[in-house]
Amino acid sequence: MKNSRTLLYAIATLLIASSAHAGWYEVRNYEGTIGNLPVHVSLQTYDYNNHDDAGRWRVDGSYYYDAHRIPIPLQGKRQPNGDMQLCEATEPAAFGDSPAIPAASPAHPAPCPIALKISESGAAGEWRDDKRALPIALHQVGALNDTGLEPPAVVGAVQVPMWHHTKSHLLVGVYGTSKNCPLSMTALRLINLKNGQVDRDMKFDCGAGMVSTPIYANVYRANNPRHAIVLVKGGENGMGDDWDIAIEP
Structure with a gap:
């Protein structure tokens, strides 16, 4: 079922985009290990769009074991x-919110445990809390840039x-280009x-998956x-649609 409404947050994100280019996504995807545990990592930077202010050094991302x-x-x-210092956060409570970084606690002593150095072909670094230091080795498997x-x-x-993920599924946006569509989320896996x-x-x-500034927020929790x-370009005033999609029976 499609629920079409104007997204105030989408308006804000569109206003920050320069009229000289179509988008603001600079994303690199990696595979590798933390310690001996295989992981998938995706990182978004903002060097082009925020070139003249402190926002260029911001990093958003998502990873899973x-x-x-x-x-x-x-x-x-x-x-x-x-070099990057990354914090492990929790899923935003609602669309338009940022992921929440928990305060340090005995159960979560190091909210920002990941240190990475990015290279042309990958990344290396360390995952560290107060008890362990695990090496990180990543190789780049994909990248997109529409800036x-x-x-x-x-x-x-x-x-x-x-x-966002559901009770039973990890939700992965598959992005690609074609002759008739410069860049879009072609499928939700x-x-x-x-x-x-x-x-x-x-x-x-x-046009799917191309509304929210952090690419990872283009799919978010439903009631x-x-x-x-799923956020899709278009809708009232061209500001974006939110489509309520059934994921599980």
């Missing part, structure tokens, strides 16, 4: 030399783990949390826990 498949939102900052004056570029596999199998690829027309909201 392959054994568990629960997305962990990331919030952090990047240094001019490419600047050049046509949007997609390299490799760009499968974005959204901040439903990965079974229990067995890791792809239960379904939900196909979308051009019905078996559904999800």
Whole structure:
């Protein structure tokens, strides 16, 4: 069922986009390990759009351990030399909110445990809390960029783990380009949390997953826990639609 309404948050994000280019996504996807545990990592930076202010050093992201498949939102900052410090956050409570970084506690002693240095082909660093220090080794598997004056570029596999997940599924946005659609979320992949199998690829027309400034917020929680909201370009005044999609029976 489609629930079309003007998104105030979408208006705000559109206003920050320069009229000289179509979008604001600079995203790199990685696979690798933290310690000996396989992980998938996706990171979004803002160097082009916020080139002249402190926002250029912001980092949004999402990662999951392959054994568990629960997305962990990331919030952090990047240094001019490419170093990043990333905090593990919780899913935003509602659309338009930012992921919440928990305060340090005995159960969560290091809210910002990830230190990374980004290279052209990957990233390396350390995951550290007060008891352990685990090496991080990542290689880049995909990237997208629709900033600047050049046509949007997609390299490799760009499968974005959204901040929201359902009780049974990890929700992964599959992004691509085509002759008739410069950049869009072509499908929402439903990965079974229990067995890791792809239960379904939900196909979308051009414009899906292209409304929210953090790419990871283009799919968010619905009132019905078996559904999800997918943001799609268009709607009233061209500010965006939110589509209520049934994910689970």
